[in-house]
Amino acid sequence: MSARSPKIGFVSLGCPKALVDSERILTQLQAEGYDIVPRYDKANAVIVNTCGFIDAAVQESLDAIGEALHENGKVIVTGCLGKRDALIREAYPDVLAITGPQDYASVMGAVHAALPKPHDPFVDLVPDTGVKLTPRHYAYLKISEGCNHRCSFCIIPSMRGNLVSRPIDEVLVEAEKLVRSGVRELLVISQDTSAYGVDVKYAERAWRGKPYQTRMTDLCRGLGELGVWVRLHYVYPYPHVDDVIPLMAEGKILPYLDIPFQHASPRILKLMKRPGNIDRTLDRIHAWRRACPDLTIRSTFIVGFPGETDAEFEELLDFLGEAQLDRVGAFAYSPVGGAKANELPDPVPEELKEDRLERFMQVQAKISAGKLKKKIGRTLTVLVDEVDDEGALARSPADAPEIDGMVRIADGQSLKPGHFAEVVVEASDEHDLLARLA
Numbered sequence: 001m002s003a004r005s006p007k008i009g010f011v012s013l014g015c016p017k018a019l020v021d022s023e024r025i026l027t028q029l030q031a032e033g034y035d036i037v038p039r040y041d042k043a044n045a046v047i048v049n050t051c052g053f054i055d056a057a058v059q060e061s062l063d064a065i066g067e068a069l070h071e072n073g074k075v076i077v078t079g080c081l082g083k084r085d086a087l088i089r090e091a092y093p094d095v096l097a098i099t100g101p102q103d104y105a106s107v108m109g110a111v112h113a114a115l116p117k118p119h120d121p122f123v124d125l126v127p128d129t130g131v132k133l134t135p136r137h138y139a140y141l142k143i144s145e146g147c148n149h150r151c152s153f154c155i156i157p158s159m160r161g162n163l164v165s166r167p168i169d170e171v172l173v174e175a176e177k178l179v180r181s182g183v184r185e186l187l188v189i190s191q192d193t194s195a196y197g198v199d200v201k202y203a204e205r206a207w208r209g210k211p212y213q214t215r216m217t218d219l220c221r222g223l224g225e226l227g228v229w230v231r232l233h234y235v236y237p238y239p240h241v242d243d244v245i246p247l248m249a250e251g252k253i254l255p256y257l258d259i260p261f262q263h264a265s266p267r268i269l270k271l272m273k274r275p276g277n278i279d280r281t282l283d284r285i286h287a288w289r290r291a292c293p294d295l296t297i298r299s300t301f302i303v304g305f306p307g308e309t310d311a312e313f314e315e316l317l318d319f320l321g322e323a324q325l326d327r328v329g330a331f332a333y334s335p336v337g338g339a340k341a342n343e344l345p346d347p348v349p350e351e352l353k354e355d356r357l358e359r360f361m362q363v364q365a366k367i368s369a370g371k372l373k374k375k376i377g378r379t380l381t382v383l384v385d386e387v388d389d390e391g392a393l394a395r396s397p398a399d400a401p402e403i404d405g406m407v408r409i410a411d412g413q414s415l416k417p418g419h420f421a422e423v424v425v426e427a428s429d430e431h432d433l434l435a436r437l438a
């Protein structure tokens with residue numbers, strides 16, 4: 001890019017789905033000849049990609065907009081919070097434009113209005129796969145947008161609308177390009193991965209000369225051909241999830257399922273408007289583990305949901321004990337502006353919520369430590385993320401980037417990020433493993 005290229009600052013907040021949006025916008029900006037700069041004072045305008053999931057995220061987004069306005073003055077807002085433009089306008093009437101999630105055309109329109117497109121863009125300099133914000137060796141693969149559920153604590157469907165699945169051939173071609181550009185791990189994301197294709201009636205497309213339906217099992221089958229790690233996020237325990245377990249057992253895709261259970265009490269799940277029957281869920285988990293003993297299950301839970309009684313919280317702890325999940329994240333319930341759950345009676349007092357969260361995490365920490373301890377002495381294949389004088393940081397099939405644990409390799413100085421290595425596990429704690437090269 002030349003010194004005369006218009007310069008854009010970019011602030012990317014929120015979840016992996018927002019990150020994918022950021023990558024698309026950055027790719028388009030670069031393709032049109034804009035220069036991306038890391039400092040407010042060097043930018044001619046700033047784009048803030050916001051998150052609106054929980055109140056803390058809303059506040060973080062508003063603070064980021066305020067900071068960008070203060071430091072730069074020309075600010076374009078996009079992302080989930082953009083759906084609540086009145087809130088943003090009230091706080092910051094001077095923002096140049098507000099657009100919602102995946103509204104790339106409007107973001108680019110606002111950029112063109114603020115900073116006319118430079119001539120003769122160096123389109124060829126943009127890699128085939130676009131600009132990625134994740135390290136080169138892993139990438140998020142977004143398969144759909146929106147959600148057909150209406151969980152009472154969530155406002156994503158009102159912001160992003162109903163499920164819209166990307167055609168399977170398009171997703172597989174994108175995955176192929178990513179692998180060609182050096183990606184070694186694909187992280188499949190959506191709002192509900194198990195619902196992939198419902199909206200297009202599982203439309204059939206061709207890829208590499210063979211028919212594939214737009215559905216999760218066929219997607220896994222196709223991705224399993226690419227010879228890289230494939231990790232599934234945001235899966236619901238529907239019966240057809242059983243069909244991908246054999247692909248995991250055969251080593252085609254990683255034996256890893258990220259399933260946000262959120263609770264285990266049938267009454268609370270009903271209040272949350274979550275799909276699924278928790279008794280059958282436990283049976284299903286046991287059956288999956290019989291078919292694929294190395295399966296890692298990650299989940300998230302909400303404690304202190306309105307109306308949660310002591311007995312229902314104990315039910316949740318019992319579920320944890322029975323399900324023996326490998327990786328668990330938990331939040332104390334916090335109301336989200338505009339969510340139906342705010343109308344529910346009997347909010348749990350803050351202090352009690354925090355107590356429950358602490359107890360929950362203690363129970364899970366023990367389970368997690370016990371499960372990791374069982375890995376001592378085993379040889380694992382890991383993917384190296386970082387290397388320095390102290391060794392290497394890597395992840396095993398059980399560790400998704402950013403949310404799970406790590407494998408520290410004390411003698412891994414000679415390894416290279418993005419390469420696979422074989423290691424022997426020597427020690428463990430509640431989250432991480434310590435290993436040596438095999």
Ligand code: SF4
Nearest residue numbers: 147149151154156191
């Ligand atoms: S499944 Fe529920 S929590 Fe997830 S995006 Fe859909 S409505 Fe929100």
